[in-house]
Amino acid sequence: MQQLEMLIHQAQSLTANEQEVERMMQICNACRYCEGFCAVFPAMTLRLTFGKADINYLANLCHNCGACLHACQYAPPHEFGVNVPQAMARVRVETYQEYARPALFxxxxxxxxxxxxxxxxxxxxxxxxxxxxxxxxxxxxxxxxxxxxxxxxxxxxxxxxxxxxxxxxxxxxxxxxxxxxxxxxxxxxxxxxxxxxxxxxxxxxxxxxxxxxxxxxxxxxxxxxxxxxxxxxxxxxxxxxxxxxxxxxxxxxxxxxxxxxxxxxxxxxxxxxxxxxxxxxxxxxxxxxxxxxxxxxxxxxxxxxxxxxxxxxxxxxxxxxxxxxxxxxxxxxxxxxxxxxxxxxxxxxxxxxxxxxxxxxxxxxxxxxxxx
Structure with a gap:
């Protein structure tokens, strides 16, 4: 019960872009076709859940090369709409804003x-x-x-x-x-x-x-x-x-x-x-x-x-x-x-x-x- 509450709180603390990355990582973790493309996917396979720190880590590990998008069977126009490079890019700029010091800047x-x-x-x-x-x-x-x-x-x-x-x-x-x-x-x-x-x-x-x-x-x-x-x-x-x-x-x-x-x-x-x-x-x-x-x-x-x-x-x-x-x-x-x-x-x-x-x-x- 305590673990479930922690996961619910964790999900509530994610931004919309982070939630989108979490959704895609769950799909990718079930597929694993792109596991040999870059460091993101092997790092992903070490996780069953994706908290805020995990998502920010994976987003900055992504080099936005686009290989996974072109190889993905769930990429648009598929209903799953998986576009990992785009989702990761949106989270990356959020991490820059969130961790900026002084925070006001x-x-x-x-x-x-x-x-x-x-x-x-x-x-x-x-x-x-x-x-x-x-x-x-x-x-x-x-x-x-x-x-x-x-x-x-x-x-x-x-x-x-x-x-x-x-x-x-x-x-x-x-x-x-x-x-x-x-x-x-x-x-x-x-x-x-x-x-x-x-x-x-x-x-x-x-x-x-x-x-x-x-x-x-x-x-x-x-x-x-x-x-x-x-x-x-x-x-x-x-x-x-x-x-x-x-x-x-x-x-x-x-x-x-x-x-x-x-x-x-x-x-x-x-x-x-x-x-x-x-x-x-x-x-x-x-x-x-x-x-x-x-x-x-x-x-x-x-x-x-x-x-x-x-x-x-x-x-x-x-x-x-x-x-x-x-x-x-x-x-x-x-x-x-x-x-x-x-x-x-x-x-x-x-x-x-x-x-x-x-x-x-x-x-x-x-x-x-x-x-x-």
Missing amino acids: GTLYRRAGVAVVLALAFGIGLFLLLMMAINGTLLHPPLAGDFYQIFPHNLLAAMFGSVFVFSLCSLLFSVSKFWREISSGAGSLPALVETANNVLTLTYLDGGHGEGCNDEDDAFTLRRRRFHHFTFYGFMLCFASTIVATGYHFLLGQQAPYDLLSLPVILGTLGGIGLIIGPLGLLWLNLRRHPAHGDAAQKPLDRGFILLLLLVSITGIALLIGRNTSLMGVLLALHLGTVMALFITLPYGKFAHGFYRTAALLKWAIEKRSKA
């Missing part, structure tokens, strides 16, 4: 669309341009790439460092709360190694057979996986460039600008190219993807993040090209505006999905070892 996930991120990026850029105009002029004699003559190093470090630390801490607090609710076992080195491999190679974007996700015409393709790799490693190269430049500045006493063949510039250039190829490809796929493959309501969130990454990389490359011209100040302001917008939206945009998915992958790596 969780509603930003519903607003971080194209218009908002573009307005934020260009608004900050315009503010920096006005600062330049008040303190002098927008155009200036060539400064040999020394942008610290326009915005002092300490000012940039204080502004961008504080925002980045706040955003990163906010995101880590959010994911740690998510982890505490879904986790039920201690980690191990093999589990961590497997998780790192799954993250770095995007294992579960291979469709379960190595041929990739299903595109809008039902054909298998690895394009989504490859464009994600360009985006991820492009971002990591840009981040590495920033870390190396910081080391040059504080440890070696070498201040920017750095030569074109210096390590920070090479890393940043390669990263910028990756952050143009990857987001352009993902935007192209997003515009063409079949509505059944995801949640149409989240497209503004997806496209806003993609466009913001594109703007960061394009303005960064433009700044590198024009750093020895009188337009350097304008280009710098526009680039800093997009970077600041990216930092501000880190915990409340699509960037967060990588952290939640990593936590879910670690949970799966631990869980399957404990059940072996």
Whole structure:
């Protein structure tokens, strides 16, 4: 009787989207045709009931590759209407909102669309341009790439460092709360190694057979996986460039600008190219993807993040090209505006999905070892 009451209370606490995932998981657990496709279905088979934490875990374990939808005998127009990728996508964004810290900012996930991120990026850029105009002029004699003559190093470090630390801490607090609710076992080195491999190679974007996700015409393709790799490693190269430049500045006493063949510039250039190829490809796929493959309501969130990454990389490359011209100040302001917008939206945009998915992958790596 007590167990029945607990299940009733658990069902009542689920949102409508979580109840839909629970319904589909019960159907899938009886069928199990897709058990070899990705980590979601083996993890599902370890459960007879699906509570809120289980559903949030499985939703973030899903990579939205679409393979199960195309293989499912109960997919629409069947009366069961099973569409696991779409249902999981709807729950994922709810987890981002629910676990957001500060909690009040969780509603930003519903607003971080194209218009908002573009307005934020260009608004900050315009503010920096006005600062330049008040303190002098927008155009200036060539400064040999020394942008610290326009915005002092300490000012940039204080502004961008504080925002980045706040955003990163906010995101880590959010994911740690998510982890505490879904986790039920201690980690191990093999589990961590497997998780790192799954993250770095995007294992579960291979469709379960190595041929990739299903595109809008039902054909298998690895394009989504490859464009994600360009985006991820492009971002990591840009981040590495920033870390190396910081080391040059504080440890070696070498201040920017750095030569074109210096390590920070090479890393940043390669990263910028990756952050143009990857987001352009993902935007192209997003515009063409079949509505059944995801949640149409989240497209503004997806496209806003993609466009913001594109703007960061394009303005960064433009700044590198024009750093020895009188337009350097304008280009710098526009680039800093997009970077600041990216930092501000880190915990409340699509960037967060990588952290939640990593936590879910670690949970799966631990869980399957404990059940072996």
